[in-house]
Amino acid sequence: MLRINSIRKGIVIDHIKPGYGMKIYEYLKLQDANFTVALIMNAISRKYGRKDMIKIENVIDLDLAMLGFIDPKITVNIIEDEVIKEKINLSLPDRIEGVIECKNPRCITSEEREIVHKFVLIDKEKAIYKCEYCDHIYQGR
Amino acid sequence: MLKGRHLIDSQDLTVRELKSIFDLTTEIINRPKDFSYICDGKILGTLFYEPSTRTKFSFEAAMLRLGGKILGFSEPGSSSVSKGENLPDTLRTVGTYADIIALRHPKEGAPRYGAMYSPVPIINAGDGGHQHPTQTLADIYTILQVKERLDNLTIGLCGDLKFGRTVHSLIKAMTRYDNVKLVLISPKELKVPENIKIEVLESKGIEYLEVEKLEDVIDILDVLYMTRVQKERFFNEADYIRLKDSYILDLKKLEPAKEDLAILHPLPRVNEIKMEVDDDKRAYYFQQVKNGMYVRMALIIKLLGVD
Structure with missing residues (x-):
């Protein structure tokens, strides 16, 4: 099985609908990032069967307001010292x-x-x- | 304070601001000479990106009667627009020559977009099938003149309610008065757009009824606002043939109507009100046209802040 290490500090965008990971990756302009980003597609999800996932290392101040519009089931976890410091509930942007x-x-x-x-x-x-x-x-x- | 503001949507003016415009309109009607030079030295730009006689003339007559001057075009072919100039540049340019601009555009939302760039007030003089807020000023002022109130009215809107910009503006403005009920009379293809249902009718809990035939409801109306139904708006010929006569007002159809019904129409009409109705005391659409000029005079004075 493909294994991506957990991150010490950063953001994990989880439970992305399969196929939507790339869309979010592009929306957040992660292709231009100078930090480590992992885009995981079609991973096994206990909750939804399959999911996409994005792990972003060392950055926690991205504008994530639009994610709720793309898919309200997405969960966003802010990681510090390898533990989830904050879970962000997504809502639709005004x-x-x-x-x-x-x-x-x-x-x-x-x-x-x-x-x-x-x-x-x-x-x-x-x-x-x-x-x-x-x-x-x-x-x- | 209305000085320097734009008028894009009929809801841009509060009920109190509408009243101040109507009070000034009445003053202008009663004492026109007092206002003959109030806009001396001011210029109204009339940018009409699609043909219009009535609205353009109404704006121009309004400014001329206030002692101001006018410049503009009647169709974009005669301006730099035909060279491909974008709307922001045209408005930024004309805004350096004119003190206020009346903008008519076939694309919906053009005045909203233009207002973001214009250095002077923009008045929406009709944008596609979207809004026509100065027609609404004329409509409401006429209702007020005839009915002496703007609340407790049952207003029937008949015809093309989907693309009828005057209808959209009127619904948005009138539903702010107490106990205004709407009867929406149209073929199913031409019902009021969803955004108006969601944002105005449902969110404010407005009592409204949707019907297909004018005959079924004409007896309950205090105001009947007629609009034109164009054949090309129908999806099929059979529906057009079945319904076309329902949207033509004649004296026979008026028989069960209230004695004090007010019949309005934004004009131009084609055949949706028979000429025989013109002499009926309930027909107010020519008074409405005249009011259109006076309310535009009041609006220009207010937006220029010369009152």
Whole structure:
């Protein structure tokens, strides 16, 4: 079995839906990182059968707000001295910028070249966002 | 304080701010000469990225009657937009010449985006099927004139409620008054968009009813707001044929309606209100057009802070 050592200090992003690990890796721009990162894909999970996982060494101040939008089942553990110091409960971010695109063909975002797509959470229970420009609905999950 | 603000969404103005605009509108109607030079030295830019006669003329007449001047274009082909200039650059440029800008754009959200870059107030003069907040000022002022109240009303909105920008703005603004009930009359393809249901109707607990036929509900309405239903919006011909007459108002259909019903329409109409209705005392859509100019005069004064 493939074995990845536990880390002394850093972040473990666990229970990522299989196949989504690379998406999160890219979203967090970990390919540009100057610290050690392990992306584990399709690992066995007692909870969900299979899962992806990311271990990031020595860094604990990444902006993880968007992870809850990508997959609310993800768990994030902050590790210090080889023990879990904090478990972060992910929630849906109130605003999303530059991650998803408005699907309304009549939206100004479909015409302007360098416009940043922006969304605002309008229904937390149902994970519904709206485009900040045209109000078109985006279903988060 | 409205000086320097944008008007993008009909909810950008609080109920109190709306009242201050309506009070000023009444003053302008009663004493127009007192306002003839109030915008002397000020320029309104009218950037119309799609054709419009009524709204553009209404804005221009409003500014001219206030003693101000106007500049702008009626279709983007005659401006640097045709060279591929982006919206922020156009607005930053025009914003150095004009003191206030009325922006009409076929793309939804364009005024919101433009306002992020404009150095002067932007007024949304209609963006695609999204919003038309100055039409809402005219609509609400007319309701207030006719009904002498804005609460305790049952308002029927009839026609294309999906792409009807005036409908969206009116729903957002009117549902802030007490005990306003909505009757949404449209074919199923053209129902009010989900975002309005979630954000406005459901989150505020507004009482509303969705029906397909005007005949079924006309007797319960205090206000009837008609809009045009375009054939090309229907997904199939059979539905269009089945429903098209339901969205045409004539004197026969008005028979069971209340004596004090107020019939409104943002205009232009095609055939959704028969001309025979024009002489009915319940028809207020031409008064609404006139009010449109006066409320725009009041709005320009407020946003420029010259009152």
